Amino acid sequence: MKIAILGGDGFVGWPTCLHLSEQGHEIHILDNLSRRWIDTELGVQSLTPMDSIQERCRIWHEVTGRRLNFHLIDLAKEYERLKSWLAEEKPDAVIHFAEQRAAPYSMKSDRHKVYTVNNNTNATHNLLAALVETGIDAHLLHLGTMGVYGYSSVGAAIPEGYLDVEVETLSGDKAKQEILYPTKPGSVYHMTKSLDQILFQFYAQNDGLRITDLHQGIVWGTHTDQTRRHEQLINRFDYDGDYGTVLNRFLIQAAIGHPLTVHGTGGQTRAFIHIQDSVRCIELALGDAPKSGERVRIFNQMTETHRVRDLAEMVAKKTGARVSYLPNPRKEAEENDLVVKNDKFLALGLDPITLQEGLLDEVVEVARKYAHRIDRSRVPAVSAWTRDLGARVERDPEGRALRTVS
Numbered sequence: 005m006k007i008a009i010l011g012g013d014g015f016v017g018w019p020t021c022l023h024l025s026e027q028g029h030e031i032h033i034l035d036n037l038s039r040r041w042i043d044t045e046l047g048v049q050s051l052t053p054m055d056s057i058q059e060r061c062r063i064w065h066e067v068t069g070r071r072l073n074f075h076l077i078d079l080a081k082e083y084e085r086l087k088s089w090l091a092e093e094k095p096d097a098v099i100h101f102a103e104q105r106a107a108p109y110s111m112k113s114d115r116h117k118v119y120t121v122n123n124n125t126n127a128t129h130n131l132l133a134a135l136v137e138t139g140i141d142a143h144l145l146h147l148g149t150m151g152v153y154g155y156s157s158v159g160a161a162i163p164e165g166y167l168d169v170e171v172e173t174l175s176g177d178k179a180k181q182e183i184l185y186p187t188k189p190g191s192v193y194h195m196t197k198s199l200d201q202i203l204f205q206f207y208a209q210n211d212g213l214r215i216t217d218l219h220q221g222i223v224w225g226t227h228t229d230q231t232r233r234h235e236q237l238i239n240r241f242d243y244d245g246d247y248g249t250v251l252n253r254f255l256i257q258a259a260i261g262h263p264l265t266v267h268g269t270g271g272q273t274r275a276f277i278h279i280q281d282s283v284r285c286i287e288l289a290l291g292d293a294p295k296s297g298e299r300v301r302i303f304n305q306m307t308e309t310h311r312v313r314d315l316a317e318m319v320a321k322k323t324g325a326r327v328s329y330l331p332n333p334r335k336e337a338e339e340n341d342l343v344v345k346n347d348k349f350l351a352l353g354l355d356p357i358t359l360q361e362g363l364l365d366e367v368v369e370v371a372r373k374y375a376h377r378i379d380r381s382r383v384p385a386v387s388a389w390t391r392d393l394g395a396r397v398e399r400d401p402e403g404r405a406l407r408t409v410s
């Protein structure tokens with residue numbers, strides 16, 4: 005297949021490009037490199053040293069003989085260029101990762117909220133409008149998030165996208181209805197992914213677009229089979245308080261002797277998936293495209309659930325790190341249970357990688373190897389969800405956020 009990977013320079017995008025290229029697909033990366041610009045804005049860098057996208061593509065060609073084609077394009081701002089590119093290249097599938105993906109970054113300030121909504125919603129809508137206009141009938145796969153559901157399973161497992169409900173009609177009869185599982189986003193970022201769902205529902209029903217939405221959990225790990233093949237194919241690894249995700253953060257904190265930063269009681273239960281399974285799921289979903297006229301196909305892309313404090317205790321036991329319970333900068337339930345259905349990927353043949361399989365050690369090794377690149381002052385999570393929570397952030401004389409205090 006000819007596949008366009010929008011956001012192919014990012015944390016999940018890059019290993020997906022390599023994975024699908026290795027399988028013989030023709031890969032086109034469309035990216036505005038915004039993730040690299042945000043690193044510059046925040047004054048942080050990936051734990052792992054990343055080359056330019058052009059250099060990464062060159063190395064992949066050297067190692068495998070396969071080509072990755074890179075196109076610098078901003079989907080949210082360059083609608084006409086996107087449309088022309090699609091009309092000319094006519095990809096068979098489009099994988100859409102091109103959104104600002106960090107919840108803390110989206111809550112940092114009003115400017116970051118506005119940027120996240122403008123960027124994410126325009127990117128998705130521009131793509132949908134261009135797919136209709138060019139009439140190319142590509143399968144659109146979108147990376148969504150488990151966070152659209154909120155994190156409470158109220159005693160019943162969260163289904164894969166849809167919920168059957170029974171309503172009372174005006175005549176007093178009972179009628180069955182299928183609805184999108186109600187959204188309850190916990191950040192502006194998660195809210196944009198909830199908006200995406202409605203855009204997809206509309207374009208699937210109105211124009212017959214073939215769409216798959218992957219509701220992914222928190223990704224952990226860094227290497228995949230392909231990124232291991234050459235030092236310069238290495239994936240990015242975020243450790244800072246805005247972009248670092250919880251388990252990877254605990255692992256690098258352990259590697260540099262920083263106390264593990266548990267928010268509140270650490271009672272939040274979340275869904276997780278290893279990066280290798282993430283790329284495998286995308287491959288599986290790609291091979292299972294919906295037909296035109298079908299409702300949006302929704303998968304829960306996760307393999308296990310864990311409570312944050314249990315993860316911290318597990319990492320502490322493994323590495324001897326100290327656990328530190330901090331005031332939570334986020335507005336979220338102190339404790340929640342979470343049960344999630346992931347039957348669809350299991351049925352397609354996913355054999356989940358679990359935390360038990362030794363890959364945690366690999367992440368700690370990567371963190372130790374590149375520990376000299378870590379700026380410890382960027383480790384605390386200080387983006388506050390509300391003004392009240394923001395008042396708990398201690399700042400230095402220049403106004404830089406240092407840490408949260410009770």
Ligand SMILES: O=c1ccn([C@@H]2O[C@H](COP(=O)(O)OP(=O)(O)O[C@H]3O[C@H](CS(=O)(=O)O)[C@@H](O)[C@H](O)[C@H]3O)[C@@H](O)[C@H]2O)c(=O)[nH]1
Nearest residue numbers: 105106107149150151220221222249250265266267272312
């Ligand atoms: O140092 C930390 C960092 C996080 N947390 C807690 O860990 C949980 C998860 O935080 P996270 O930063 O790992 O994950 P989140 O903000 O939800 O976002 C990440 O995971 C989402 C999947 S999910 O969480 O919605 O299932 C993806 O959509 C996002 O792109 C990705 O950045 C939260 O309760 C948070 O308060 C800590 O206790 N300590």
